[in-house]
Amino acid sequence: MSDVSSSPAFILRDLSYRYMGAATKALEGITLAVHAHEFTAIIGPNGAGKSTLVRVMGGILAPTHGSIECLERPLHEWDRRALARRLAVVAQEPAPTGLSLTVRDYVQLGRNPHARVWAPLSAGDGKIVDEALEQTHLKGLQDRPLTKLSGGEQQRTKLARAFAQEPDVILLDEPTVHLDLHHALWTFSFLKHLVQRSGVTIICVTHDMNLASRHADKMALVSGGGISSWGEPGEVLSSSALSEAYECNLQVEVTPGLGYYVVPIE
Amino acid sequence: MQRLKRPRLGMLGLACLLLLSGVLGLLVGAAPVSIGEVWAVFSGQTPDPVTAIIINSIRLPRVVGAAFTGAALAISGVLFQALLRNPLAEPYLLGVSSGAALGAVMALTVLGGILGPLGTLSFALIGALLAIMLVFWVAVSASRLDTYVLILSGVVVAAFCGAVMMLVLSLAEEDTLRSAVLWTMGSLERASWHGNLILGICVLISGAISFGLARHLNAFSIGEEAAAYLGAEVEKVKRIVYFVASLLAAVTVSTAGVIGFVGLVVPHAIRMLWGGDHRLLIPLAALGGGVSLILADAVARAALSPLELPIGVVTAILGVPFFLVLLRRSYV
Numbered sequence: 001m002s003d004v005s006s007s008p009a010f011i012l013r014d015l016s017y018r019y020m021g022a023a024t025k026a027l028e029g030i031t032l033a034v035h036a037h038e039f040t041a042i043i044g045p046n047g048a049g050k051s052t053l054v055r056v057m058g059g060i061l062a063p064t065h066g067s068i069e070c071l072e073r074p075l076h077e078w079d080r081r082a083l084a085r086r087l088a089v090v091a092q093e094p095a096p097t098g099l100s101l102t103v104r105d106y107v108q109l110g111r112n113p114h115a116r117v118w119a120p121l122s123a124g125d126g127k128i129v130d131e132a133l134e135q136t137h138l139k140g141l142q143d144r145p146l147t148k149l150s151g152g153e154q155q156r157t158k159l160a161r162a163f164a165q166e167p168d169v170i171l172l173d174e175p176t177v178h179l180d181l182h183h184a185l186w187t188f189s190f191l192k193h194l195v196q197r198s199g200v201t202i203i204c205v206t207h208d209m210n211l212a213s214r215h216a217d218k219m220a221l222v223s224g225g226g227i228s229s230w231g232e233p234g235e236v237l238s239s240s241a242l243s244e245a246y247e248c249n250l251q252v253e254v255t256p257g258l259g260y261y262v263v264p265i266e
Numbered sequence: 267m268q269r270l271k272r273p274r275l276g277m278l279g280l281a282c283l284l285l286l287s288g289v290l291g292l293l294v295g296a297a298p299v300s301i302g303e304v305w306a307v308f309s310g311q312t313p314d315p316v317t318a319i320i321i322n323s324i325r326l327p328r329v330v331g332a333a334f335t336g337a338a339l340a341i342s343g344v345l346f347q348a349l350l351r352n353p354l355a356e357p358y359l360l361g362v363s364s365g366a367a368l369g370a371v372m373a374l375t376v377l378g379g380i381l382g383p384l385g386t387l388s389f390a391l392i393g394a395l396l397a398i399m400l401v402f403w404v405a406v407s408a409s410r411l412d413t414y415v416l417i418l419s420g421v422v423v424a425a426f427c428g429a430v431m432m433l434v435l436s437l438a439e440e441d442t443l444r445s446a447v448l449w450t451m452g453s454l455e456r457a458s459w460h461g462n463l464i465l466g467i468c469v470l471i472s473g474a475i476s477f478g479l480a481r482h483l484n485a486f487s488i489g490e491e492a493a494a495y496l497g498a499e500v501e502k503v504k505r506i507v508y509f510v511a512s513l514l515a516a517v518t519v520s521t522a523g524v525i526g527f528v529g530l531v532v533p534h535a536i537r538m539l540w541g542g543d544h545r546l547l548i549p550l551a552a553l554g555g556g557v558s559l560i561l562a563d564a565v566a567r568a569a570l571s572p573l574e575l576p577i578g579v580v581t582a583i584l585g586v587p588f589f590l591v592l593l594r595r596s597y598v
Contacts, residue, residue, distance in 0.1 A: 058495055094488075097353065105543055112481045112496040112497050
């Protein structure tokens with residue numbers, strides 16, 4: 001909330017969410033403004049409510065209390081298709097089944113919100129899909145079934161699909177899960193590149209605090225269903241705040257030029 | 267297995283195959299008809315009135331009925347597989363056929379067939395519709411149609427209808443028993459122009475609706491939530507797909523009885539050959555379903571002529587080996 005030069009992509013006001021039948025709220029009293037054209041990383045321990053937050057911000061779950069505004073309109077007023085042209089969500093997906101598509105078919109799904117109902121995909125759509133495949137180094141794999149990809153390749157197809165959506169905002173839920181260091185680094189660099197080159201807003205839930213601190217403009221620490229700290233990586237990554245959120249002794253070290261390192265001490 | 271690259275060519279090829287198999291369907295049967303005679307009838311010369319009647323009033327409606335029934339079953343299969351994200355899904359999985367069969371068996375045994383063929387058809391349709399509504403009612407809540415509950419309730423309703431049908435059959439008189447059992451095996455013998463008109467309209471409307479939803483069905487293959495993020499009104503799409511697929515199955519099973527395997531095998535075969543994009547899958551599967559059922563019906567009539575085999579038996583005996591070969595090739 002320190003940056004006032006750009007309008008927020010998301011504004012969450014006193015937002016709460018409780019799953020049906022649950023005794024406690026999964027999210028409680030979240031107030032947050034995510035600025036456009038920035039990379040915001042959301043970190044927090046397991047069960048803190050990060051994935052619930054993604055589903056609320058993606059419009060899948062309606063908040064039980066509070067309001068949420070996306071791209072200057074209340075989220076519930078958005079038509080799903082119009083929203084999908086502006087907001088791409090890369091969430092955890094069930095494992096692909098035998099009915100799955102090829103890599104290219106999958107990336108083409110990103111054109112769904114733009115396609116006309118009866119018309120085939122246009123040459124323009126094809127070009128965007130080609131570019132998405134090239135940007136994510138998947139061109140050579142485009143005819144391969146999704147079921148025959150490695151974990152890293154599957155994550156890249158998701159990014160390619162989000163890219164093909166040509167959104168203003170991309171919301172990601174743990175895009176580097178199951179990825180090795182090389183692929184995780186590539187993913188963060190790719191996202192950062194999107195922010196810098198195309199002005200896309202990135203909101204990324206991640207467990208990878210080290211890489212996030214190097215690439216994100218802002219970080220939010222979620223714990224116990226609320227935002228416990230928010231700001232630039234240096235402000236959020238404090239030993240005491242993290243130790244309290246993660247309920248273990250953590251120490252934050254700074255390496256100039258390489259960001260912050262969070263080390264468990266036990 | 268390498269996919270075929272030219273889906274439009276495939277569409278044209280299948281359309282030609284549909285015409286060829288249609289002609290073949292006119293030729294085979296108890297009374298032999300030559301290609302010259304078929305041509306003569308279609309070009310307006312009628313050398314032999316009996317041949318003209320065989321072609322125009324018996325075989326042509328049957329061939330057209332087979333084409334529509336096959337197309338309907340294939341589209342229904344595609345829709346159920348996409349909706350349930352389950353490769354085993356087929357038009358009869360969720361109890362439509364069992365409901366219809368129970369209705370038909372009741373009409374034929376308990377009522378002794380006094381209502382005639384139209385009465386049997388109506389009872390079958392009512393049975394199917396009741397099963398569709400019951401399965402839907404169990405799986406739907408205010409906010410959500412749960413596809414897992416849909417499968418479970420469908421399978422259970424199917425089993426229940428099957429059990430009641432067995433009970434009715436076990437108590438049935440000898441002479442009504444045979445007609446009831448034969449009904450459940452499926453036959454295109456009852457094809458008529460009126461029935462074909464209704465079937466044709468159903469196939470066209472549901473084909474158009476399904477084609478309009480094709481991109482959402484593509485997105486369904488990666489999960490409902492992902493489909494929503496890609497712009498689909500998921501709950502609306504699921505309900506439309508369930509009812510369109512179920513009604514297609516209900517109409518075919520009421521007019522032609524239970525014809526298995528077409529709705530399962532044809533969508534998979536098309537998917538293996540041309541891929542899983544529903545914009546291509548739906549029209550290609552409709553054509554493929556038509557071709558396969560016309561051919562299966564021709565075999566049913568020709569194999570032990572003048573005896574006629576139940577078509578459901580033929581589709582299974584021919585469809586399964588073909589499918590197993592495709593399955594093996596697609597994973598080697």
